[in-house]
Amino acid sequence: MVDPSDANLPPADTAAPSVTVHDVAREAGVSQSAVSRAFTPGSSLAADKRERIIAAAARLGYRPNPLARSLIRGRSGIVGVGVGNLANPFFVETLQLLSDCLDRTGLRLMLFPAQGEPSIQDVLHYRIDALVLLSVSLSSMLATECRRAGVPIILYNRTTDQRETSCVVGDNAIGARSVAAHLLAGGHQRLAFMAGSPDASTNIEREAGFTAYLAEQGHPAPLRECGHFAFDAAMAATRRLLLRPDRPDALFCANDTMALAAVTVARHEFGLDVGREISIVGYDDVPMAAWPGFALTSYSQPASLMVDETVRLIHALRQSPKSHEAVVCPGTLVIRGSSRPVRVEQFTR
Amino acid sequence: MVDPSDANLPPADTAAPSVTVHDVAREAGVSQSAVSRAFTPGSSLAADKRERIIAAAARLGYRPNPLARSLIRGRSGIVGVGVGNLANPFFVETLQLLSDCLDRTGLRLMLFPAQGEPSIQDVLHYRIDALVLLSVSLSSMLATECRRAGVPIILYNRTTDQRETSCVVGDNAIGARSVAAHLLAGGHQRLAFMAGSPDASTNIEREAGFTAYLAEQGHPAPLRECGHFAFDAAMAATRRLLLRPDRPDALFCANDTMALAAVTVARHEFGLDVGREISIVGYDDVPMAAWPGFALTSYSQPASLMVDETVRLIHALRQSPKSHEAVVCPGTLVIRGSSRPVRVEQFTR
DNA sequence: CCCATCAATGAATACATATTCACGGATATT
DNA sequence: AATATCCGTGAATATGTATTCATTGATGGG
Numbered sequence: 001m002v003d004p005s006d007a008n009l010p011p012a013d014t015a016a017p018s019v020t021v022h023d024v025a026r027e028a029g030v031s032q033s034a035v036s037r038a039f040t041p042g043s044s045l046a047a048d049k050r051e052r053i054i055a056a057a058a059r060l061g062y063r064p065n066p067l068a069r070s071l072i073r074g075r076s077g078i079v080g081v082g083v084g085n086l087a088n089p090f091f092v093e094t095l096q097l098l099s100d101c102l103d104r105t106g107l108r109l110m111l112f113p114a115q116g117e118p119s120i121q122d123v124l125h126y127r128i129d130a131l132v133l134l135s136v137s138l139s140s141m142l143a144t145e146c147r148r149a150g151v152p153i154i155l156y157n158r159t160t161d162q163r164e165t166s167c168v169v170g171d172n173a174i175g176a177r178s179v180a181a182h183l184l185a186g187g188h189q190r191l192a193f194m195a196g197s198p199d200a201s202t203n204i205e206r207e208a209g210f211t212a213y214l215a216e217q218g219h220p221a222p223l224r225e226c227g228h229f230a231f232d233a234a235m236a237a238t239r240r241l242l243l244r245p246d247r248p249d250a251l252f253c254a255n256d257t258m259a260l261a262a263v264t265v266a267r268h269e270f271g272l273d274v275g276r277e278i279s280i281v282g283y284d285d286v287p288m289a290a291w292p293g294f295a296l297t298s299y300s301q302p303a304s305l306m307v308d309e310t311v312r313l314i315h316a317l318r319q320s321p322k323s324h325e326a327v328v329c330p331g332t333l334v335i336r337g338s339s340r341p342v343r344v345e346q347f348t349r
Numbered sequence: 350m351v352d353p354s355d356a357n358l359p360p361a362d363t364a365a366p367s368v369t370v371h372d373v374a375r376e377a378g379v380s381q382s383a384v385s386r387a388f389t390p391g392s393s394l395a396a397d398k399r400e401r402i403i404a405a406a407a408r409l410g411y412r413p414n415p416l417a418r419s420l421i422r423g424r425s426g427i428v429g430v431g432v433g434n435l436a437n438p439f440f441v442e443t444l445q446l447l448s449d450c451l452d453r454t455g456l457r458l459m460l461f462p463a464q465g466e467p468s469i470q471d472v473l474h475y476r477i478d479a480l481v482l483l484s485v486s487l488s489s490m491l492a493t494e495c496r497r498a499g500v501p502i503i504l505y506n507r508t509t510d511q512r513e514t515s516c517v518v519g520d521n522a523i524g525a526r527s528v529a530a531h532l533l534a535g536g537h538q539r540l541a542f543m544a545g546s547p548d549a550s551t552n553i554e555r556e557a558g559f560t561a562y563l564a565e566q567g568h569p570a571p572l573r574e575c576g577h578f579a580f581d582a583a584m585a586a587t588r589r590l591l592l593r594p595d596r597p598d599a600l601f602c603a604n605d606t607m608a609l610a611a612v613t614v615a616r617h618e619f620g621l622d623v624g625r626e627i628s629i630v631g632y633d634d635v636p637m638a639a640w641p642g643f644a645l646t647s648y649s650q651p652a653s654l655m656v657d658e659t660v661r662l663i664h665a666l667r668q669s670p671k672s673h674e675a676v677v678c679p680g681t682l683v684i685r686g687s688s689r690p691v692r693v694e695q696f697t698r
Numbered sequence: 699c700c701c702a703t704c705a706a707t708g709a710a711t712a713c714a715t716a717t718t719c720a721c722g723g724a725t726a727t728t
Numbered sequence: 729a730a731t732a733t734c735c736g737t738g739a740a741t742a743t744g745t746a747t748t749c750a751t752t753g754a755t756g757g758g
Binding site for chain 2: 715
Binding site: 382393394398417419421 | 734735736737738739740742743744745
C-alpha cells in the first residue's frame with residue numbers, strides 16, 4: 001500500500017528541468033527564433049547556422065516540446081484511435097501495424113475505447129490530426145463533433161454514408177463472391193451464411209455479395225443465422241444450423257472468429273469431418289486460421305496494406321483537410337482444408 | 350490518389366476557433382483566473398461563483414485545453430504504454446482493460462511500439478504521468494532516461510532488478526508449483542517444460558518454480574525445450590520432445606500460445622489423445638484455452654485485477670512519485686480436459 | 699549605378715491555461 | 729478591541745514554442 005506519510009512530502013519535482021529553446025540559443029549564440037527555425041523544415045535559416053544549432057541541441061540533448069508546439073500550431077501530431085472489441089485478431093494485427101507505421105512517420109497514437117462518447121470529446125481536445133475508428137460504426141453526432149473541430153475521420157473496415165468521411169476497407173463484395181464461387185465449385189448444394197452484427201457495413205456487404213452471387217448462379221438464398229461476430233454466439237448459431245433437417249453442407253461465416261467456432265462445433269459436437277462432410281469458410285484470415293488444427297479456408301484481408309493506406313491518408317489529410325477518400329483494398333481467397341476445393345460425388349449421411 | 354492541386358490550397362483552417370477561458374470569463378462576468386480555478390478541484394473559489402462559471406462554460410461548450418494545461422502543469426495526464434508483440438491474447442486483453450480503466454479515471458493512453466527506443470524519447474517529451482511496459486523488458490538506458498525525466502515506470506508482467514521501478518506481476522512461483530503439483534497428482538512420470546524467452550523474468554520464475562517443486566518431491570529435473578513464447582517455435586519444440594525415446598507424458602508450457610501449439614502437434618502430428626496419453630498445461634488462461642477443441646488446463650492470470658492494480662499504482666505515483674511498489678497478484682489453476690486430474694494406471698504404449 | 703526584391707535574422711507576440719502575488723475584507727484568537 | 733489568520737479575488741507572470749513584424753544586408757535586373 002501507499003504510505004500515507006509520503007503524501008505529505010512536497011510535490012517532489014524530481015524531474016530535471018527540461019532543456020528549452022533558450023538554453024540552446026544561449027549555447028549556440030543565436031536567438032530563440034533561430035533555434036525554433038532550425039527545427040522547422042522549410043523555414044528561412046542559413047545552412048551553417050542551422051548546423052551549428054543542431055549541434056548545440058544535440059550537445060544539450062534538446063528536443064522541441066511537443067506540447068508547446070501543439071499549442072501554437074493547433075495540431076498535435078497525435079492520431080486518435082478508437083477501438084471497440086479487440087476479440088478479433090484481425091484488429092489486433094491492425095493495431096500493432098498501425099502503431100508501428102504511425103511511429104515510423106513521426107505521429108503518436110492515442111488509444112481510447114470507442115464506447116464512451118464522452119471520452120472521445122476529451123480526445124478531440126488534444127487537437128488530434130485525425131480520428132481512426134477501428135471496427136466501430138460512426139454515430140452522426142460524433143461526425144458533426146469532428147467536423148466542427150476540424151478533425152478528419154477515417155473509418156477502418158467500415159463504410160458510412162456520412163459525407164466528408166474517409167474510409168479504408170477490403171473489397172467485401174468481391175471477397176464474398178469469391179467465397180460463393182469457391183463453394184459452388186466444390187459442388188455444395190445447401191449453403192448457409194452466418195452473419196455478424198446485422199448492421200455492420202462489413203456484414204451487410206459480405207452478405208449481399210454472397211447472396212447476390214448465388215442468385216446469379218440460379219441457387220436459392222442461403223440459410224442464415226446470426227453469430228454477432230462472437231465465438232459463443234457463433235457456436236449457438238452453428239448448433240441451430242446443424243440441427244436442421246436440411247442441414248447445410250457449406251457455411252460461410254462473416255469473420256474467422258465465428259468460423260472457428262463453427263469448425264469447433266461441427267467437429268466436436270456433431271462429429272462431422274470438416275472439409276469433407278461440410279465445408280466452412282471464414283473471412284479475415286487471422287493467424288489461427290492457418291493452425292493445423294483448423295486449416296480454415298478464409299478470405300484474407302490485407303491488414304498491412306490497409307494500414308499503409310490509412311497512414312498515407314492521414315498524412316494527405318494533414319496537408320489538405322479536404323482530400324477525403326474511400327480506399328478499397330483487394331484481398332485473396334486462401335484455400336485450406338476446411339473446404340472441399342472441387343466437386344466430388346455426394347456423401348451419404 | 351490525392352489530387353496534387355489540392356495541396357496548393359491554403360491551410361484551410363476550417364477548424365472552428367475553440368472557446369477559451371477568456372470567453373467563459375466574459376460570459377460569466379468574472380476574471381480568467383476564476384474560470385481556471387473553477388476547473389481546478391481544491392482551489393479557492395466561492396461556491397456560487399464556481400457554479401455560475403460552470404454554467405457559463407456549459408452554455409459555451411467550453412472544456413479546458415489539455416495541451417495548454419499540460420504545458421504549465423508539467424504533466425499531461427497521458428500514460429505511455431509500450432507494447433512488444435501482441436500475439437499473446439493475454440496482452441490484448443490487458444490492453445483493452447487498461448484502455449477502459451485509464452479512460453474511466455480520466456487518463457489518456459499513448460501507445461507505442463517498445464522496440465524503437467528513439468520513439469520512446471519522443472513519448473517521454475509529452476510529460477507523461479507514467480510509462481507502462483507491457484510484456485517488454487526494461488533496458489537500463491531507458492530506466493535512467495525515465496528517472497531523469499521524472500517519469501515513473503511500471504513493468505507489467507515483468508520484474509527487474511532496477512531500483513525505483515514498480516511492477517505488477519502474477520505469482521509465477523506459486524503458479525508454476527501448482528502446475529507441478531497438479532501433474533504429479535496425475536501420476537505423471539516423465540515431465541517436460543517448454544520455456545518461452547529464456548531471459549524473460551516470467552519464464553525464469555515459472556521454470557524455477559516448476560523445477561524446484563519437482564526436486565522437492567524427489568523427481569528428476571524435467572526435460573526442456575524452448576518455444577520462445579511463439580506458436581511456430583513451440584510446434585518445432587514439441588516435435589523435438591515427442592520424438593525422444595523417453596517421450597514425456599506431461600508438458601508444462603510457459604504460456605498458452607505455446608501450449609496450444611503443443612496440443613495441436615501432439616494431436617494432429619502424433620495422433621496422441623491429449624489428456625489421456627499426454628497431459629499439456631499452459632499459462633495465462635487465454636480465451637482460446639476454454640474452446641472445446643482445446644480444453645486446455647492453464648494457470649489463470651487475473652488480467653482484470655492486474656490492470657486495476659496498475660492503474661491504482663499510476664494514480665499513487667502521480668500523488669507521490671516515490672511510492673514504488675511490487676504488486677503480486679494471485680492466480681488460479683483452471684483444470685480442463687488437456688490434463689489428467691488424478692492418478693490412473695499407466696497406459697502401455 | 700540605383701532601386702526593387704529577397705533571404706536572413708532578432709524582437710515581440712500569440713497559443714490557452716495554471717499559479718503566484720498582492721490586497722481587501724471577513725473571521726478567529728487572545 | 730486589536731491583531732493575526734485566512735479566504736476570495738483579479739492582475740500579472742510563467743509554461744515552451746511558432747510565427748509575424750520590422751530591419752538589415754545582399755543580390756539582381758535595368
